[in-house]
Structures are given as C-alpha cells and as structure tokens.
Amino acid sequence: MTNTSRRGFFKTFLSAGAALAATGAGGQASRAEAAVKGEIVGVCLFVPSLGKASDFVELMNNNARGDWTVQPLTGSLSDHYFQTKALYEDARGKANTFVGVVDPATFAVVHEAIVDCCGSFHYISYEDSNRVTFSAQL
Numbered sequence: 647m648t649n650t651s652r653r654g655f656f657k658t659f660l661s662a663g664a665a666l667a668a669t670g671a672g673g674q675a676s677r678a679e680a681a682v683k684g685e686i687v688g689v690c691l692f693v694p695s696l697g698k699a700s701d702f703v704e705l706m707n708n709n710a711r712g713d714w715t716v717q718p719l720t721g722s723l724s725d726h727y728f729q730t731k732a733l734y735e736d737a738r739g740k741a742n743t744f745v746g747v748v749d750p751a752t753f754a755v756v757h758e759a760i761v762d763c764c765g766s767f768h769y770i771s772y773e774d775s776n777r778v779t780f781s782a783q784l
Contacts, residue, residue, distance in 0.1 A: 685712060686710055686711065686712025686713065686714070686742060686743050687712060687713045687740065687741045687742050687743065688706070688710070688712055688713070688714045688715070688741055688742065688743030688744065688745065689714075689715050689717060689733055689737045689741050689743070689744050689745070690706060690714060690715070690716050690717065690745050690746060690747075691717050691718075691719055691730065691733065691744075691745070691746035691747075691748060691756065692716065692717070692718055692719070692746060692747045692748065693718070693719055693747070693748045693749050693752050694718045694719075694720065695749070696747055696748070696749065696776075696777060697747070710743075712743070715741075717729070717733055719748065719752060719756075723751060723752065723755045724755075726752050726755045726756065726759075727755045727756075727758065727759045728759075730755070730756045730759035730760065731759040731760075731762065731763060734759065734760050734763050734765060734782065735763055737784055738763075738784055741784060742784060743781070743784070744781065744782040744783075744784050745779070745780065745781045745782070746779065746780050746782075747777060747778075747779050748777075748778055748780075749776055749777065749778065750772070750775070750776070750778055753770075753778040753780065756780070757770075757780075760782050765782050765783060765784075766782070766783050767780055767781065767782050767783065768780075768781040768782065768783055769781050
C-alpha cells in the first residue's frame with residue numbers, strides 16, 4: 647500500500663484531473679455536470695516503477711469516480727511512443743479524461759506522441775526529479 651504522502655499526491659493529482667475534465671467540456675454545462683457526478687471515462691498512463699496499477703485504480707475510484715482504464719507503459723521508450731499514440735487516438739471520442747504519471751524521459755516520449763496526434767495538454771506538473779504528472783486534452 648502507498649504511504650500517506652504518496653496517497654495525498656494522488657488524491658491531489660486525480661482531483662485536479664477530474665476538475666480539468668469537468669471544466670474542459672467546452673462550456674457545455676450538461677457535460678461538465680456529468681463529469682462531476684462521476685461519469686468520467688478516463689485513461690491513466692503510468693510507468694510501473696512509479697506505482698502499482700491496483701493503487702492507481704483504488705485512488706481514482708475513491709477520488710475521481712468513473713470508468714478508468716489504467717495502462718502501464720512497458721518496453722523501450724520507442725514502445726512507449728507507439729503505445730501512447732495508439733491509446734490517445736483510441737481515447738478520442740470514447741473518453742473524456744487522459745492523464746498520466748511517468749518519469750521525465752517517458753514524458754518526453756509521451757509528449758511527442760500526443761503532439762503528433764495534434765493533441766495538447768491541460769497541465770504538466772514536474773512533481774520532483776523523478777515524476778511528471780499530466781492531463782491531455784481529448
């Protein structure tokens with residue numbers, strides 16, 4: 647199980663992601679209300695060395711209720727690029743939230759994959775020297 651400070655970080659991260667998903671609905675109140683009421687359909691990318699998938703699922707379901715798909719990025723950095731690109735393209739039109747917790751090297755690749763799909767970001771946060779959190783616009 648994660649320690650208290652790590653739990654606090656993820657609560658903050660996921661709450662911010664849910665808030666951004668709600669406000670990123672383009673001014674449509676009905677979509678924003680749906681996201682706030684727990685109708686988030688989200689994808690969360692992570693690097694397995696930064697945490698367990700079960701911890702992510704538990705925290706997301708407790709703090710940003712919805713239908714989450716947790717996707718570990720495995721393999722080489724070039725594998726991360728193609729995984730991210732495929733997941734991002736698949737999420738368009740199906741999900742309303744696309745977030746991640748990765749290391750800086752992986753984030754550079756994730757960033758390129760999303761930008762190559764003509765995507766952009768709600769926020770990018772360098773939490774410490776080993777962790778980057780982000781929320782991409784869908």
